[in-house]
Amino acid sequence: MTSVSTLNINVRTLLNPWTGAYGGVPPFDHVAVSALVPALQTAMDEQLAELQVIANNPQPPTFANTIEAFENSGRALDRVLTIYHVYTSTLNDKPMQEIELEMEPKLAAFQDAITQNSALFKRIKAVYDKCEQSALTPEQKRVCWLHYQSFARAGALLDDPAKETLSAINQRLATLYTEFSQNILKDENDKQIVLDHDTQLAGLPSADRESAAAEAATRGLKGKWVIANTRSSVEPFLTYSTQRELRESVWRNFVTRGDHGATDNKPLANEVLALRAQRASLLGYATFAHWQLEDTMAKHPDKALQLMRSLWQPAVRRVHEEVADMQALADKDSIKIEAWDYRYYAEQVRRERYDLDANELKPFLQLDKLREAMFFVANRLFGLTFESLGKKIPTYHSDVSVYEVRNESGQHVGLWYFDPYARRGKQSGAWMSEYRRQENFSGSVSAIVSNNSNFIKAKAGEPMLINWDDAVTLFHEFGHALHGLLSNVQYPSVSGTSVARDFVEFPSQLLEHWLLTPEVLNRFALHYQTKEPIPQALIDKIKQAKNFNQGFATLEYLSSALVDMELHLANADAIDVSQYERDKLLELSMPAEVVMRHRIPHFSHVFSGDGYAAGYYSYLWADTLVADAWEAFVESGNVFDPDIATRLRDHVFTSGYQQEPDVAYRLFRGRDADVQALMRKRGFV
Numbered sequence: 017m018t019s020v021s022t023l024n025i026n027v028r029t030l031l032n033p034w035t036g037a038y039g040g041v042p043p044f045d046h047v048a049v050s051a052l053v054p055a056l057q058t059a060m061d062e063q064l065a066e067l068q069v070i071a072n073n074p075q076p077p078t079f080a081n082t083i084e085a086f087e088n089s090g091r092a093l094d095r096v097l098t099i100y101h102v103y104t105s106t107l108n109d110k111p112m113q114e115i116e117l118e119m120e121p122k123l124a125a126f127q128d129a130i131t132q133n134s135a136l137f138k139r140i141k142a143v144y145d146k147c148e149q150s151a152l153t154p155e156q157k158r159v160c161w162l163h164y165q166s167f168a169r170a171g172a173l174l175d176d177p178a179k180e181t182l183s184a185i186n187q188r189l190a191t192l193y194t195e196f197s198q199n200i201l202k203d204e205n206d207k208q209i210v211l212d213h214d215t216q217l218a219g220l221p222s223a224d225r226e227s228a229a230a231e232a233a234t235r236g237l238k239g240k241w242v243i244a245n246t247r248s249s250v251e252p253f254l255t256y257s258t259q260r261e262l263r264e265s266v267w268r269n270f271v272t273r274g275d276h277g278a279t280d281n282k283p284l285a286n287e288v289l290a291l292r293a294q295r296a297s298l299l300g301y302a303t304f305a306h307w308q309l310e311d312t313m314a315k316h317p318d319k320a321l322q323l324m325r326s327l328w329q330p331a332v333r334r335v336h337e338e339v340a341d342m343q344a345l346a347d348k349d350s351i352k353i354e355a356w357d358y359r360y361y362a363e364q365v366r367r368e369r370y371d372l373d374a375n376e377l378k379p380f381l382q383l384d385k386l387r388e389a390m391f392f393v394a395n396r397l398f399g400l401t402f403e404s405l406g407k408k409i410p411t412y413h414s415d416v417s418v419y420e421v422r423n424e425s426g427q428h429v430g431l432w433y434f435d436p437y438a439r440r441g442k443q444s445g446a447w448m449s450e451y452r453r454q455e456n457f458s459g460s461v462s463a464i465v466s467n468n469s470n471f472i473k474a475k476a477g478e479p480m481l482i483n484w485d486d487a488v489t490l491f492h493e494f495g496h497a498l499h500g501l502l503s504n505v506q507y508p509s510v511s512g513t514s515v516a517r518d519f520v521e522f523p524s525q526l527l528e529h530w531l532l533t534p535e536v537l538n539r540f541a542l543h544y545q546t547k548e549p550i551p552q553a554l555i556d557k558i559k560q561a562k563n564f565n566q567g568f569a570t571l572e573y574l575s576s577a578l579v580d581m582e583l584h585l586a587n588a589d590a591i592d593v594s595q596y597e598r599d600k601l602l603e604l605s606m607p608a609e610v611v612m613r614h615r616i617p618h619f620s621h622v623f624s625g626d627g628y629a630a631g632y633y634s635y636l637w638a639d640t641l642v643a644d645a646w647e648a649f650v651e652s653g654n655v656f657d658p659d660i661a662t663r664l665r666d667h668v669f670t671s672g673y674q675q676e677p678d679v680a681y682r683l684f685r686g687r688d689a690d691v692q693a694l695m696r697k698r699g700f701v
């Protein structure tokens with residue numbers, strides 16, 4: 017039994033400023049899940065009280081007594097939310113899911129209580145109206161604008177009945193988002209494919225067999241094999257299994273997540289779309305997409321659509337070529353290529369054409385070495401060093417490790433947490449989170465960030481080997497981490513990765529490129545047994561095969577991105593999403609051999625929150641910048657060119673959201689990005 021006083025202590029622990037070295041660290045060793053709800057409640061109440069003081073200030077509104085005071089509010093809530101989000105994303109068990117379902121609508125209502133506080137908004141608007149003519153710094157002016165527009169975009173200018181409707185919509189959406197993501201988690205956790213005989217593993221590399229056996233063991237099915245319904249288990253199976261019927265079962269299981277039964281997400285998606293359309297109209301926008309893109313680098317849905325459409329035909333043509341190449345091999349097996357055959361035959365073609373077997377690479381891709389490789393890149397580009405802190409810093413799971421990051425003068429920069437392994441209750445995929453944002457406003461506060469992946473653990477005593485795509489993803493997420501760590505701004509609201517959605521993937525996607533450089537591969541792609549570096553011949557093969565299967569990769573992404581954008585431009589209040597998906601793909605002449613990377617019923621980017629809704633195009637948008645930026649390094653003849661790296665650091669990695677992203681890009685590159693660079697990068701010219 018937990019006594020009231022113990023609970024109070026647990027709540028205070030979550031609310032209080034973090035203690036210990038580095039300006040304090042998250043108290044992961046003292047988290048009681050039962051304390052999360054009361055702590056969130058208290059923290060929200062505290063911030064509302066703080067904001068009331070700002071709103072009721074009898075002094076005339078100034079930047080200091082209004083905007084800065086606002087920036088400084090809600091510190092306790094930030095701390096509790098950090099812990100809460102770690103638990104919802106990486107330790108999401110049954111009790112946590114109940115907490116999430118209870119808290120998400122309350123957090124939405126809390127946000128509305130802030131943006132609908134008219135006395136507070138009046139003061140923010142008063143400061144904003146005078147800010148351009150004031151003596152404020154450019155960053156301060158930017159922060160004024162940011163707060164004003166985020167209030168206005170959230171409905172602060174509406175009348176009271178409209179505000180009430182808006183708030184009801186937001187709370188309902190919060191519940192729908194939570195249910196949507198919990199349904200996917202359920203389908204990923206529970207709908208596995210069990211294999212009873214080792215003949216069913218035919219074609220699988222030994223590491224994948226072992227993972228399947230380990231997966232079975234954790235589910236109490238010792239002696240069997242389990243193909244979990246997650247991307248990290250499904251994709252290797254589809255690539256290597258020679259058992260076509262099983263490939264089809266595994267594929268169907270995966271692409272129908274959230275599509276039927278108790279976890280059917282389609283009605284939720286329908287309702288989300290209707291509510292978003294209603295909200296956009298209430299806020300005075302043509303569609304949700306128009307509202308969403310206003311605050312991005314693209315600015316308007318047409319610009320995003322234009323980019324996506326310019327790539328569609330070249331990608332479709334490439335897919336037809338890829339299918340023809342694969343069909344030539346499949347004919348020998350008397351098979352007509354279907355969607356569940358794509359990865360398998362693509363791998364066969366790759367082996368034949370480039371003499372490149374993805375498994376040949378794996379012995380050279382040790383997770384530990386790749387982590388060192390990322391540290392090396394961060395050092396060569398930005399002068400950073402990383403040092404393991406061992407067990408000195410509390411973590412929420414024994415798999416998590418913590419590193420201190422320093423700059424070239426040895427000064428503390430921040431902390432990097434690394435949580436590499438899959439576990440039940442952990443969201444699939446890979447991501448970065450910011451536990452604490454850098455700022456100089458309330459003293460010099462350093463960033464605390466984390467990278468998360470879902471590697472399936474190697475057997476005890478064996479090295480953790482990963483595949484090439486996962487190595488690329490590792491570098492990607494590390495790019496986000498560096499963006500958070502290197503931030504050097506005054507105010508938290510413009511710090512680190514708090515930039516436009518279609519700009520935030522620029523640093524991360526750019527960082528991927530340093531993996532495939534001789535400087536990195538020769539040092540860190542070492543064979544786990546012989547310690548020999550990866551042979552040059554193999555590097556050459558990777559380079560030659562770089563544009564291989566780009567048709568498939570581009571189209572599975574682009575179909576999802578286009579459907580996302582068009583769904584949100586349709587503005588209909590009753591869309592049957594399955595019908596819509598079928599019709600749209602037909603209209604686009606989507607080749608039958610490719611399936612959307614994220615079908616609507618499990619499109620978390622779009623339906624587990626507002627974040628990437630009408631925003632999945634962002635990866636492509638950012639890739640246009642990336643392709644152009646990488647050419648700058650390549651053309652210089654030195655991928656670590658110090659001048660270019662310095663410009664990249666000063667105008668992209670450290671500057672947060674202090675300026676418009678197109679301005680930041682021009683400062684870095686000296687001009688706008690050239691879209692042709694993207695076509696060259698994907699081999700479409």
Ligand SMILES: [Zn+2]
Nearest residue numbers: 492496521524
């Ligand atoms: Zn990313």
